[in-house]
């Protein structure tokens with residue numbers, strides 16, 4: 001369990017209306033997330049990242065942890081999709097009803113949660129969780145990996161469904177790019193808005209998702225994870241010197257240390273062979 005639950009400041013819950021979802025239609029949502037151990041981790045930095053995304057034209061942002069949601073909520077006036085990653089296996093995106101309530105209370109306009117059919121750590125059913133949140137006035141974005149999960153989430157009352165978890169649950173291997181197949185299937189079968197999310201790394205892919213019928217498109221790492229972006233360039237220049245950003249979730253699980261690397265314990269990362277040890281704090 002992360003310690004953000006103890007540090008979040010209280011923010012009045014926003015007035016939640018379906019028009020919040022309408023505001024996102026046809027636009028780009030930028031996922032502003034940095035996990036503990038990553039250079040950009042922290043609410044203040046996420047707030048600045050969210051502001052930069054809005055300056056660039058984002059119609060919404062997606063933010064992890066109550067603390068980051070509160071900071072971002074105070075910094076931007078676009079809809080905030082909040083979530084709370086807890087753990088790195090099984091159901092870890094807003095895994096329980098209490099996680100969802102805390103995210104909503106921190107100022108999220110919409111709460112994203114794992115809507116797969118896997119067991120939830122509070123023993124509640126997905127349907128019961130969604131029903132309770134909706135009764136409390138919380139809008140729910142259901143993160144799914146399959147068409148059946150999308151149908152079940154809609155049936156349970158989710159306001160929208162996202163392809164977020166495709167490739168991360170063992171239902172199907174993650175491809176290198178977005179799961180446009182699942183997106184199309186969800187668009188054809190559901191009446192609630194479908195959000196394209198996961199491994200969208202180019203403007204062309206984002207535009208294609210909209211052309212396939214996505215209500216809105218979420219892009220994360222390709223915009224807000226400079227370590228990952230840098231490593232792609234580094235790998236292209238010299239694959240043997242590839243640097244590896246620290247990853248914490250199942251989605252971003254730590255990768256094996258490269259042969260001959262040295263540990264930089266102070267910054268909790270590994271240094272490729274030949275990398276100079278950093279100076280200063």
Ligand SMILES: CC(=O)N[C@H](C=O)[C@@H](O)[C@H](O)[C@H](O)COP(=O)(O)O
Nearest residue numbers: 031164168198199200219220221251
């Ligand atoms: C699977 C999972 O845990 N996804 C998380 C959901 O909040 C984030 O780590 C992703 O960055 C986000 O979904 C955006 O995706 P991408 O960074 O690929 O554009």
